[in-house]
Amino acid sequence: MSERPQPVIVGAGPAGIRAAEALVAAGLRPLVVDEAPSCGGQIYRQRLAPDERSTRDLYGSEAQKAEALHRDFAALDGKLDYWPQALLWNLRDGRADIMVAGTSRQVAYDGLLLATGATDRILPIPGWTLPGVFTLGGAQIALKSQGCAIGSRSVFLGSGPLLYLVAWQYMKAGAKVAAVLDTAPFAAKFNLLRGLPLFPGIVLRGMRMTAELKLAGVGLHYGVADPRIEGKNAVETIAWRQGGLEHRLACDGIGYGLALRSETQLADLAGCRFAFNQRDRAALPERDAAGRTSVPGVYLAGDGAGIAGADAAERAGERAALALLQDRSLSPDAARAAVLEAELARIGRFREVLEAAFPFPAHWAKDIADSTILCRCEEVTAGEVRAAIGQFGVHELNRLKAVSRIGMGRCQGRVCGSAAAELLAHETSRGIEAVGRLRSQAPIKPVPLTLALAAQQEAAE
Amino acid sequence: MSRRLTVDVAIIGGGLVGSSAALALRDMGFSVALLDKGFCGAQASGVNYGGVRRQGRPIEQLPLSQRAHAVWPRLKALIGIDGEFLRSGHLKLARNEADMASLEAYAEAVAEQGLDLELIGHNGLRERFGWIGDGVVGASFCAGDGHANPRLVSTGFAAAARRAGVDVMENTAVAGVTRDGDSFALEAAGNLTLRARFVINSAGAWAGPFAESFGEPVPLSRIYPSMVVTEPMEPVMTVNIGMEGGGIYARQVERGNVVVGGERALPLADPDFSRPRGDGAIAIMNNAAALFPGLRHAQAIRFWSGTEGAMPDRNPVIGPSGTTPGLIHAFGFTGAGFQIAPGVGEVLAELVRDGATETPIAAFSIGRFQANSARTDAGSGAGQNQEPQH
Amino acid sequence: MPLLHRITRADHPAISFTLDGVACEGRTGDTVLTAILTQAEHLRLSEFSASPRAGFCQMGACQDCWVVLESGERLRACSTALTAGMRILTRRARAA
Numbered sequence: 001m002s003e004r005p006q007p008v009i010v011g012a013g014p015a016g017i018r019a020a021e022a023l024v025a026a027g028l029r030p031l032v033v034d035e036a037p038s039c040g041g042q043i044y045r046q047r048l049a050p051d052e053r054s055t056r057d058l059y060g061s062e063a064q065k066a067e068a069l070h071r072d073f074a075a076l077d078g079k080l081d082y083w084p085q086a087l088l089w090n091l092r093d094g095r096a097d098i099m100v101a102g103t104s105r106q107v108a109y110d111g112l113l114l115a116t117g118a119t120d121r122i123l124p125i126p127g128w129t130l131p132g133v134f135t136l137g138g139a140q141i142a143l144k145s146q147g148c149a150i151g152s153r154s155v156f157l158g159s160g161p162l163l164y165l166v167a168w169q170y171m172k173a174g175a176k177v178a179a180v181l182d183t184a185p186f187a188a189k190f191n192l193l194r195g196l197p198l199f200p201g202i203v204l205r206g207m208r209m210t211a212e213l214k215l216a217g218v219g220l221h222y223g224v225a226d227p228r229i230e231g232k233n234a235v236e237t238i239a240w241r242q243g244g245l246e247h248r249l250a251c252d253g254i255g256y257g258l259a260l261r262s263e264t265q266l267a268d269l270a271g272c273r274f275a276f277n278q279r280d281r282a283a284l285p286e287r288d289a290a291g292r293t294s295v296p297g298v299y300l301a302g303d304g305a306g307i308a309g310a311d312a313a314e315r316a317g318e319r320a321a322l323a324l325l326q327d328r329s330l331s332p333d334a335a336r337a338a339v340l341e342a343e344l345a346r347i348g349r350f351r352e353v354l355e356a357a358f359p360f361p362a363h364w365a366k367d368i369a370d371s372t373i374l375c376r377c378e379e380v381t382a383g384e385v386r387a388a389i390g391q392f393g394v395h396e397l398n399r400l401k402a403v404s405r406i407g408m409g410r411c412q413g414r415v416c417g418s419a420a421a422e423l424l425a426h427e428t429s430r431g432i433e434a435v436g437r438l439r440s441q442a443p444i445k446p447v448p449l450t451l452a453l454a455a456q457q458e459a460a461e
Numbered sequence: 462m463s464r465r466l467t468v469d470v471a472i473i474g475g476g477l478v479g480s481s482a483a484l485a486l487r488d489m490g491f492s493v494a495l496l497d498k499g500f501c502g503a504q505a506s507g508v509n510y511g512g513v514r515r516q517g518r519p520i521e522q523l524p525l526s527q528r529a530h531a532v533w534p535r536l537k538a539l540i541g542i543d544g545e546f547l548r549s550g551h552l553k554l555a556r557n558e559a560d561m562a563s564l565e566a567y568a569e570a571v572a573e574q575g576l577d578l579e580l581i582g583h584n585g586l587r588e589r590f591g592w593i594g595d596g597v598v599g600a601s602f603c604a605g606d607g608h609a610n611p612r613l614v615s616t617g618f619a620a621a622a623r624r625a626g627v628d629v630m631e632n633t634a635v636a637g638v639t640r641d642g643d644s645f646a647l648e649a650a651g652n653l654t655l656r657a658r659f660v661i662n663s664a665g666a667w668a669g670p671f672a673e674s675f676g677e678p679v680p681l682s683r684i685y686p687s688m689v690v691t692e693p694m695e696p697v698m699t700v701n702i703g704m705e706g707g708g709i710y711a712r713q714v715e716r717g718n719v720v721v722g723g724e725r726a727l728p729l730a731d732p733d734f735s736r737p738r739g740d741g742a743i744a745i746m747n748n749a750a751a752l753f754p755g756l757r758h759a760q761a762i763r764f765w766s767g768t769e770g771a772m773p774d775r776n777p778v779i780g781p782s783g784t785t786p787g788l789i790h791a792f793g794f795t796g797a798g799f800q801i802a803p804g805v806g807e808v809l810a811e812l813v814r815d816g817a818t819e820t821p822i823a824a825f826s827i828g829r830f831q832a833n834s835a836r837t838d839a840g841s842g843a844g845q846n847q848e849p850q851h
Numbered sequence: 852m853p854l855l856h857r858i859t860r861a862d863h864p865a866i867s868f869t870l871d872g873v874a875c876e877g878r879t880g881d882t883v884l885t886a887i888l889t890q891a892e893h894l895r896l897s898e899f900s901a902s903p904r905a906g907f908c909q910m911g912a913c914q915d916c917w918v919v920l921e922s923g924e925r926l927r928a929c930s931t932a933l934t935a936g937m938r939i940l941t942r943r944a945r946a947a
Contacts, residue, residue, distance in 0.1 A: 035930065047880060048880040048932055049879050050860040050880075051860045051880065052859055052860075056887060089739075090736075090764075092729070092739070093727075096482050096740030106740065108826060120908065122944050129902065129904065129907075131903050132854050132892075132905065134906065134907055138908045139909065142909060143858070146855070146881065146882060147857060147858050147859030148855040148858060148889065149855065149858055150855060233903050234852070234854065234892070254856065258898070263481075263912070269736075271729065271730060290747040307739065345932055377915075378716075391541070391620065392617065393623055394616070398500075399500050399616065402507060404614060405611060406764070409762070410760075410917070411915075414897065415912075417908065441763050441765055442737070442764050443762070445762060445914070446692065446760035446761065446917075448758070448760045448761070448925075449747065449756055450747065450750045450757060451693065452747075452749070453739075453740055453744075614925070692898075692917070716898075758919075758923040760917075
């Protein structure tokens, strides 16, 4: 064991892998902690068992990137410590509590690089807790990782690049796609033209997917408002309004999402300062262009620090690792760092384009019906939340949590947090930046009461 | 922009003590300002374990505790919500004969206080509380005690005070209080200047500097009780559980979640905030799974901790200042404030209105620290890892 | 009707398990979630309303897919690989 504790990287997606690679290249031996059984993150998630599909089938245009990441991480074997299926559930005093197979180990770290990724952002709609409704990310995982389609007539609803990508992947895989329901007006897509000079390949690929969906006879609907999912024990139909007209469609699987939201719990537990980010409409841990947070020795990379996508995550992971090396006086390649920062800036500009093309329907918050469940863990309805806001006179999100239970369930507000903030902002006539953010609490995900404590505090060997 | 305001009573600290006093004073017709440096009920009052119990308190607290006992079932009428108050009973377990002997001694000592304690032997426990695991020799049961939801009760009192006409000012830290003629001047955040005839210092763990500024230094320290809550479970526990001599304490709410406390958390870089250590939380979880076999498959979904003011003799400071007329202290509840707070609020209101109260509070005088003679013989209740007596 | 429909791995080796006491087969490479939802319409009942739930994010974030085994043990279905002999219950709302 070296004199100094290891750096710990949380997450083995594109950001975590590139970070690990850069640290290993500089002679360090990081510990990589990841919840999944194999590397890749959500975007480049691997199957539990091989099947008849090729990498190209799985990852489409991104197959080479996926293969490179999986291969490069495998090549680090022996030069780092890798704990898959491990949950880092608490942080304090420079130590991480990490659960592996029912036992918790306390690991001292010197340098913590958080590459925790993102999940789908949601606003509650009627029927969204019915069986058969999954997030867009969930629908994609079912297909990519499990080789299953959600439903036999699937509808994809929401906003964000993932909407068309998942629909297209389903179509390509031979699943029946009943419709794509885009909450943004068609005109919003013209914004993508502004992205052509930045990333022509991505824009053209998106256009091609849309065209192929159309050619395959998939109904593409824009400006979808007031979606309602109906069914007794599972999804049966989806209804919506569009241009003042009412529409209904039979379906038995729905993928739904309104772009992504960052997983920031560990940055919060690490003590990082947060600032409101207007583009993501969320409080995010502050970081500089290199990925340094307000806490010395804690770095951020990838979607967990603000949504920017997988290509940005690879670069941000490497850049943050270089920052860690620099802070250890290991003089990393400054020219490389500058290149990465320039590329990240370019992706950042493209991100603005995507946001304009796939806008978040924030105005839905005021229309969430009182009877609609807002917090699916605790089954708190929007009406109950509104009543609590009035009854207790609260105008801050953690106070709302205290009196309404939103964010108090198993998921700790991952699913309902954005919606609760939007609703509170609307009900109290404030900007969403003024309602605060849900404080994260350990354990960041459920842990068994019988969790064993490893006998000795140890760094990974 | 500066603001000036004149009220009869200014209350520093919007916890359960301050907000229940505010409500009681408003009902008496006083004009009241309730100031909190953050949000009302967001500190110890709102994040404690939620035990509503008299059993186990030092005997000198029992008259006050009994007074509060009468308030709890009236919450709905008083603040508009019942606060999930449940008169479940409180069962204090003994793990060995020595602990059982102290439970017996306590029951005898408080026999005249109306707690109606019932001592239960090993077989009785098996029969009536079969969901409790091995390693317990007996218990003392107080059927009238119970538990409630601190998040709702503490916030609910402040909200009710606001509705009753109390000027509730959150995010309004008080920078200083001075005696000025026959009233007080308070300088608060946001360029607020408040004049008040009376000041109540109910600032919890932050009350020390206010007392000290009036020449009454107190040995107030901080404790950080540590809690774990499980996912919703099938009904397992029928009563609020404590343990003689410390250890864990646990209750199951109607929705099914089980709240377990024990151990102590540690402050973070900002000492106003704390977080349980991983190993401490694991100890609580493991103990709960061992003591309650019905929880052995449960998942813990959240830990928390709060910042509570603690006195070396485990008794709070309640009563008029010894140096300054019009100043009244109520802090230092040492993890035992939740149950008695609504009674304390009434007592504080009487002290303002009448200058006296019929409820005996002499034992809680701030004067006990002035002669440098802090008591340490706290009787039943001493000990470092004691069940907080909220 | 099952919620999930297999596109691949139809001929992978079978893994036996029981669903509410009924013998079922999953496939090598299945998560518990996939194994259940390729044969059933839900994973569990809500603790509070007893309404059916079938998971949501499939990536271990939303915690909607905790299922209970006959032993009382709890599993997060989306992030647990199916193993032979699992005895899964989908009709019990709460852990006990």
